[in-house]
Amino acid sequence: MSGCSDCQTCAAATVPFPGPQTAPRTVAVIGPPNSGKTTLFNRLTGLRQKVANFPGVTVEQHTGVATLPDGRQVQLIDLPGVYSLSPRSEDEQVAFDVLTGRREDTARPEAVLLVLDSTNLSRNLMLAAPILALGMPTLVILNMADDLSRRGGRVDLKKLSAELGAPVALIAARQGMGIEQVFDFLAGAMPKPEPKQLPVLQDVPKCRAWAGQVGEQAAYLPPIPPKWTRRLDSVFLHPLWGALIFLVVVVGIFQTIFGIAAPSQVAVDRLMHGFGNWIAIVLPASLFRSLIIDGVLGGVGSVIAFLPQILLLFLFIGILEDSGYLARAALIADRTMAKVGLQGKSFIPLLSAHACAVPAILATRTIENKRDRIATILVAPFMTCSARLPFYILIVAAFIPKKQLLGPFLSEGAAAMLGLYALGFAMAVFTARVLKSSILKSSRTPFLLEMPSYRWPTFQSLGLRLLDRAKIFLHRAGTIILLVTVIMWAMVNVPYTNGHPPKIEDSMAGVAGRTIEPIIKPLGFNWKIGIGLITAVAARETMISTLGTIYGMDPESNKHGLEAALHNDLTPGGAVALLVFFAFAMQCISTIAVVRRETGGWKWPAAQFAYMTAVAYIGAFAAAHIIH
Amino acid sequence: MQLSGNYQTSDAIQGSLIDLHRGDRAILDGIDLPGEEARRLMELGFLPGTQITAGRSAPGGDPQVFQVDGSEIALRRETARRLKVRREKVAKPVQTPGA
Numbered sequence: 001m002s003g004c005s006d007c008q009t010c011a012a013a014t015v016p017f018p019g020p021q022t023a024p025r026t027v028a029v030i031g032p033p034n035s036g037k038t039t040l041f042n043r044l045t046g047l048r049q050k051v052a053n054f055p056g057v058t059v060e061q062h063t064g065v066a067t068l069p070d071g072r073q074v075q076l077i078d079l080p081g082v083y084s085l086s087p088r089s090e091d092e093q094v095a096f097d098v099l100t101g102r103r104e105d106t107a108r109p110e111a112v113l114l115v116l117d118s119t120n121l122s123r124n125l126m127l128a129a130p131i132l133a134l135g136m137p138t139l140v141i142l143n144m145a146d147d148l149s150r151r152g153g154r155v156d157l158k159k160l161s162a163e164l165g166a167p168v169a170l171i172a173a174r175q176g177m178g179i180e181q182v183f184d185f186l187a188g189a190m191p192k193p194e195p196k197q198l199p200v201l202q203d204v205p206k207c208r209a210w211a212g213q214v215g216e217q218a219a220y221l222p223p224i225p226p227k228w229t230r231r232l233d234s235v236f237l238h239p240l241w242g243a244l245i246f247l248v249v250v251v252g253i254f255q256t257i258f259g260i261a262a263p264s265q266v267a268v269d270r271l272m273h274g275f276g277n278w279i280a281i282v283l284p285a286s287l288f289r290s291l292i293i294d295g296v297l298g299g300v301g302s303v304i305a306f307l308p309q310i311l312l313l314f315l316f317i318g319i320l321e322d323s324g325y326l327a328r329a330a331l332i333a334d335r336t337m338a339k340v341g342l343q344g345k346s347f348i349p350l351l352s353a354h355a356c357a358v359p360a361i362l363a364t365r366t367i368e369n370k371r372d373r374i375a376t377i378l379v380a381p382f383m384t385c386s387a388r389l390p391f392y393i394l395i396v397a398a399f400i401p402k403k404q405l406l407g408p409f410l411s412e413g414a415a416a417m418l419g420l421y422a423l424g425f426a427m428a429v430f431t432a433r434v435l436k437s438s439i440l441k442s443s444r445t446p447f448l449l450e451m452p453s454y455r456w457p458t459f460q461s462l463g464l465r466l467l468d469r470a471k472i473f474l475h476r477a478g479t480i481i482l483l484v485t486v487i488m489w490a491m492v493n494v495p496y497t498n499g500h501p502p503k504i505e506d507s508m509a510g511v512a513g514r515t516i517e518p519i520i521k522p523l524g525f526n527w528k529i530g531i532g533l534i535t536a537v538a539a540r541e542t543m544i545s546t547l548g549t550i551y552g553m554d555p556e557s558n559k560h561g562l563e564a565a566l567h568n569d570l571t572p573g574g575a576v577a578l579l580v581f582f583a584f585a586m587q588c589i590s591t592i593a594v595v596r597r598e599t600g601g602w603k604w605p606a607a608q609f610a611y612m613t614a615v616a617y618i619g620a621f622a623a624a625h626i627i628h
Numbered sequence: 629m630q631l632s633g634n635y636q637t638s639d640a641i642q643g644s645l646i647d648l649h650r651g652d653r654a655i656l657d658g659i660d661l662p663g664e665e666a667r668r669l670m671e672l673g674f675l676p677g678t679q680i681t682a683g684r685s686a687p688g689g690d691p692q693v694f695q696v697d698g699s700e701i702a703l704r705r706e707t708a709r710r711l712k713v714r715r716e717k718v719a720k721p722v723q724t725p726g727a
Contacts, residue, residue: 083671088664120698123673204670208697222698237684237693331686331693331702338704344691447707448672451693451700 026075026107031115033081034452036143040173041078042464068187085130111137111190118142119223125211130201137190138166146172153223160218165194229453236328246332253316264308272301295489310359313352314469322457340429341436343447346376353383357591361598371440378608381591382428384421387540388582398563399575423583488535504550524574524624536587577624585616641715645708648682654713656680661710673697
């Protein structure tokens, strides 16, 4: 690395480096999309990462701690991938604000790690101009050195460093090759950059010409085009095979999530149940035991049960994204999605929403266009998620005769289930159209999608991502679900008299159910269903356990089971109304929480909740009056 | 669209990116889009004077991938239509290794 010869003198003049007990240095990692910035960040920080949103915006903030060989610690901020620093998109605004110290919540970094893709250096160097112009100590990292040399490209690091006036390191972050140079920089004196010259930053052609010149001075020889990427694209983007492979991938993901997630969900449920039984033996019967088993375990259990399928989904998305196929899938899906006013990148989130809206909403992060992203977030909960399934199955079994519709292929029950899927999908499409032609009318940014080269996903990157998601999911959604279930538990047990919980209709929950009865009567629901609907606001599956508890307390209905009890208590019109209500209503506190987090405020989740509840009420009202 | 005197306008075929078939090469002349959008495209390498090669597309032909400045960028037809290009000679298929 050049520039280091001067460092000796600078180092002698600088104040001694503070020890590890004081606040660590903060260094920002920045680079264009697909430059391997996050791979390097993961290499440097490992498991010591924190993920949060930048407050007020939907941009994700990754921070982590890198420990230098001498034991000192450096705090790293992984900034969003940007092509330039002119603050136009939200991502660029955040990057710009953090680097210039304009964000009050984030300390201004002392230095910058600029990560560039060495296989396309001339264009990537354009970002070096605005970064070097900031005057902060910068290490220019040329990533993907392995690809560069394998495909016959090369660059003179000494000359490049002289042109940029900053140290340059050639590394391969995926293999960990050359990482020690990054540590050396972080541990060193960090000189300010002294580039030979910089272009006018606002002038893109001048910036590009400057980047080309710098590359030329550094004897940059671009590598030949990636042979395997071209070969794979001739299959994946083939007019016929490409479409078929796309369908196989989509159906495969859908099938696996349903096929594998359901048993694993049962397993988690059993585990929680077993744990509950064990507590029932250990703890004496008391209000406290009831709180632990019915409140805490019930609440936490209902959340953890979704973890396997969420991790599975993120594993698939991770593989698709890291391998480079996701960009191709978005390309193939774009035209179909455009008909609804959305775009190709909305496709995977909407597919995932059939498993669970929470990971789907997290998956919208791949959509850079903010309006498209919010529209996708708003329609995702209409997709039939797996939490609706148990209740659909219960009601369909109770009300739809077990008759065959199409010989052995399709029973009336299965047809009804398919109809419910179609209903949710149709409402999502309708809502997307309305949103995209009104308040979320596309901002005028054209649809641009860079096709990265295909690469093998690494276990490290996939593993870290799953860990991230598991942590976020359990922490954020878990705390809220837990709180609501404990409140619900309390409402069923208040007023507690003579050491006994009250009769269900006299409990706070019962009173609440009877209070809302006039509102839900037009839909054909009684107060018991009302309690179920109140608890289902927390999570849809709680509807079944609540109804089970309520009907279980009545010896008459208890004898015949929940199915028969519901059959007696609901008119067919009421049953259909209830299904329609479930298809449309936003009964999921985790989704509300994640929408608030992802959109950075209460505005969108509140509007979404109001809209979905209104649609559910009107839909159910119509259903109850059409069907008798 | 302004052509400087250095170019032989007589041979050039003028059109937009959507006129290119897979493998066709052309030189970008100008971007007929508002400033911000044009800037975004320029940052991705779509600068006047740059050579663009048409690549594969989604089934149905929209969006299409274009090779420009060392990377591959997909554009919708509605955007590609606004990128004015000029071809020096009659387009001939480009050898793409392995394809």
